[in-house]
Amino acid sequence: MSSEISIEALLTRRKKGHSLEAPFYTSEEIFKLDMEIIFGRHWLHVGVEPDVAEPGDVMVVDIGKTSVIVMRDDDMELRAYHNVCRHRGARIILQEKTSVGNLVCSYHQWTYGQDGELLFAEHMGSDFDRKCRNLKKVHIRSVGGLIFICLAEEAPEDIDRMAAAIEPYILPHDLKNCKVAKTVDLIEKGNWKLTMENNRECYHCVSNHPELTIPLFEYGFGFAPDGTNPKRMEHAAKYDALVQSCHTSWEAAGFPSREVERLTDTTGFRAERLPLDGAGEAHTKDTRSASKKLLGSITERKLGALSFWTQPNSWNHFMSDHIVTFSVFPLGPDRNLLRTRWLVHKDAVEGVDYDLNRLTEVWEATNQQDADLVEISHNGALSPAYEPGPYSPYTEPLVEKFTEWYVGRMAEHLLGKQAPVGVAAE
Amino acid sequence: MSSEISIEALLTRRKKGHSLEAPFYTSEEIFKLDMEIIFGRHWLHVGVEPDVAEPGDVMVVDIGKTSVIVMRDDDMELRAYHNVCRHRGARIILQEKTSVGNLVCSYHQWTYGQDGELLFAEHMGSDFDRKCRNLKKVHIRSVGGLIFICLAEEAPEDIDRMAAAIEPYILPHDLKNCKVAKTVDLIEKGNWKLTMENNRECYHCVSNHPELTIPLFEYGFGFAPDGTNPKRMEHAAKYDALVQSCHTSWEAAGFPSREVERLTDTTGFRAERLPLDGAGEAHTKDTRSASKKLLGSITERKLGALSFWTQPNSWNHFMSDHIVTFSVFPLGPDRNLLRTRWLVHKDAVEGVDYDLNRLTEVWEATNQQDADLVEISHNGALSPAYEPGPYSPYTEPLVEKFTEWYVGRMAEHLLGKQAPVGVAAE
């Protein structure tokens, strides 16, 4: 049975251009390694600065069994700590979001400052050394207002490269001066990698996303015509011309737009600003802006959508009027949580400047459609009859990039730095 | 702890005439072997031809994590395929029953013909070889209208012997011209073997099945008096005489009736037609037919009930007016699904020829009573205090046959062909 094959062997024999072998999606053991290696040692997309807008604002983020306090201190700095009391281990912050002065454990009132220092612990006597009982820190970093954390002792340094490359794209959207209009949590009944693979292609869009394909062209997410259909070739060429012309005019107007693709970096990412169909303004059912107040100093509504993807767990869409961010949190080999946030200008007023339903309806529908696809994929992978199938080189090259990144990251930690992984498909 | 004893050792030391050691009922590991060996390499009873009566009719059957498409093609042939897309593994058919032309995967629309061939896969380029991406086949076989499938590469060949022996018994009931009047799924909270053991004896009937024992004599399912009770000896002798006389007259009328018992064959089975109490017509509360329309060309209502059992997972009752079939599908070491179907003549009209409640009430009540017994047996087997107890040689010989079959099948695959298994009880 394949469950008896070691992960080392599975990594080594991974067939390039193909979906993974079943245990990568279904095994409890590999899930633990995913949490340890992928989610334990890489930068994770966990939220946005407006989640903790004010001094003392706290947001709790759970990465598997690791609970993290993300907070803004009174000096407006972002801080992150393990949500585990240094006395007898109780969780300190119990709500998902709250606002605090100090961090006080409810069990026996041990009290930590915003800098994580243990300020007060009653009944511990005069010999007790508070210094070695401070909260354990977690790396935290904002990239253009998107919050990333890393649970490892040493966080990957190439986040600097990502930040340098990507902030010019993001900053015009002025995320820090947005507000979260809505957050929705959706449980997807499949492995987190199936959720990511699903996100990395639009091969499935036409037949599964009636709402999303109003604004979205199916081209543009690694899509190229396979040469077998002349009509499609023509469409694709037309689309290509549109992209070129948009890029030229947007970049001239100060909005970096051309593809930057570093998906197989340790801190892998990709960005590109793409035109939208119809009025070309936003991911809405009528393709017009969802919010009247444009972001930052943007005055042009037809900015298309800047898509920014990060490995292992996010995608984000920046439009002229609103932003949608998606973070994936694994819950088990067969379940993950997709957290979606819609952001509008902080001064936009609900009911006046934007209608919440109009803002969110396209992605709420799309997310559920994708969750259903993830579930049927996961159920398929559970079958002993499942075997890896070929990704389309024309519509799924970025799925392969995700999978390649995953296999490479696992291999580096399990097999050593320069381990060759994967075999070419015959 | 017994969980540390190898299954090989447990098989070898199995005490004949006794229930199994606890791990056979409770261990996750042995459950996986059950699914691999018993349910993975034997013929399984999964339904009846009327489930897929028309061209294009599809029924999905889940054997553990293996999902199987059972369908009737446009040439009226039965077909079975693994319900796993050869692209990225999604389940193809999502409903339990439906009707289709081709088999189309909802994820990226790969399209398979009724013969399992991949007909269409967009965006795969001109190099792509569709031939090696057909649906994987599953063995399928109808025995007198009962559908059996086998998940193994090579299916046991002795199903031919079973078919030859049993079709003369079944065919007069003309199952193919029946319709499924009702299907009921019941989750039983116990190991599937406890459900089978429960079915293989009527020792428990008198005190647990007030409805069933109206038509059913407790004798006749491997029951023999133990010689300690003269009154019971007398009853049993009387019953024996009744059976003899029924067999003689039924067989003269063209209804094979005498016991055929091959329970320890690879494709193990047993059949016998037995008289019923009261009016002697059917498993109903008043022992009269449930449906006015008799099956096939049957004109005699008092045909008793032909019981046909198969290893590992079914029992079936054929009466002059209706048929009841039972398939057991394991869901985990501690849960199984019992699927019961009631069939009547396809021209019988509900409310006119039969009343659905009258048709089903005896077995609906009986199934629930048995499910309760299975649950308390399973809970008992979980206790460290449980140890195998003796089957009654007078009322449980066919339970022993089931257990012997199970142990023998497991041993053949785990210990090799002629491995002796089991030790005589001291």
Added chain:
Amino acid sequence: MSSEISIEALLTRRKKGHSLEAPFYTSEEIFKLDMEIIFGRHWLHVGVEPDVAEPGDVMVVDIGKTSVIVMRDDDMELRAYHNVCRHRGARIILQEKTSVGNLVCSYHQWTYGQDGELLFAEHMGSDFDRKCRNLKKVHIRSVGGLIFICLAEEAPEDIDRMAAAIEPYILPHDLKNCKVAKTVDLIEKGNWKLTMENNRECYHCVSNHPELTIPLFEYGFGFAPDGTNPKRMEHAAKYDALVQSCHTSWEAAGFPSREVERLTDTTGFRAERLPLDGAGEAHTKDTRSASKKLLGSITERKLGALSFWTQPNSWNHFMSDHIVTFSVFPLGPDRNLLRTRWLVHKDAVEGVDYDLNRLTEVWEATNQQDADLVEISHNGALSPAYEPGPYSPYTEPLVEKFTEWYVGRMAEHLLGKQAPVGVAAE
């Protein structure tokens, strides 16, 4: 990962004065050992004699997967048997409480006498030896009306010492002539040891138990001032004087009161009678008796509360008018059942002599508060960031005694008799 460290190593390196390493709270494997060693070989507090007051009364107690029949026979003796039929292992008694003549298995009616002997088994033939199919016995023992059972072949003998030491404290409360006014089962979402640790200190009382701290002084459960707060020193000295004077007068009146502490014995226990605040009568919101009828021949309402703790799984409070008992039953590494019973004089009439809500409200609120603390502790222990923290030597010495007992008991069984366990904290 710590889950790969052997329990032997974890026991050996246990840091004294600190909470346990995470696997002791979270590992499935250690939970199984807890059930085998701690709950399988020690005396467990499972109920009170009034639970089975009358001849034939039966109570079923589940210790993990082991189901035990606790009953009173017609000679008024307490009996305990494994609730597993010796035929095919079915559970015999299905209700939590009932009353029986013989013990009859519902599956095939095997019938056992109150002495556990198999009296009747039909269809087993004349060769069948009933003698070797009696119910398996479980040790049972009443200590002052509290029922203890032990699942081991050989039960620890030092229960005699506990009984001798403790019955003088308990007997004046005449538990046998009480009735159970209410039993409440509460599922706590944490390891059973976290529930016990929570119970063994009152460091958390002031900030978590607004109801309980009306009658209860926070001192008195291993509490001593740490010398850093002069006002607290004064309070503690005052409390100490109160305890001394109460002890003197109560003992003179025939109520043993001074602390007896043998928490690290095999059958570990501790008892002390302590004064209550306010009117000093009972654990009620107004600190007055909950029941008008005092227990036994008690005439003095202000008897404070006698707390009697046993390892591994109980605490009990005896007051002049009522008794509250608590038994902890593990359900899994992350769940346990807390069963609380409130007892009053058997002649007390609800609505006349006592109000049920007044009787139970303090502990119902307190239990829920403690369950919440147990849950946040368990969630903390699940985090990879958790590490054992220091118990306060001033408020948590009895938590350390519990943990020391646990580690010692596990070590004796896993490492051998005199194994040294634990290392001093640096």
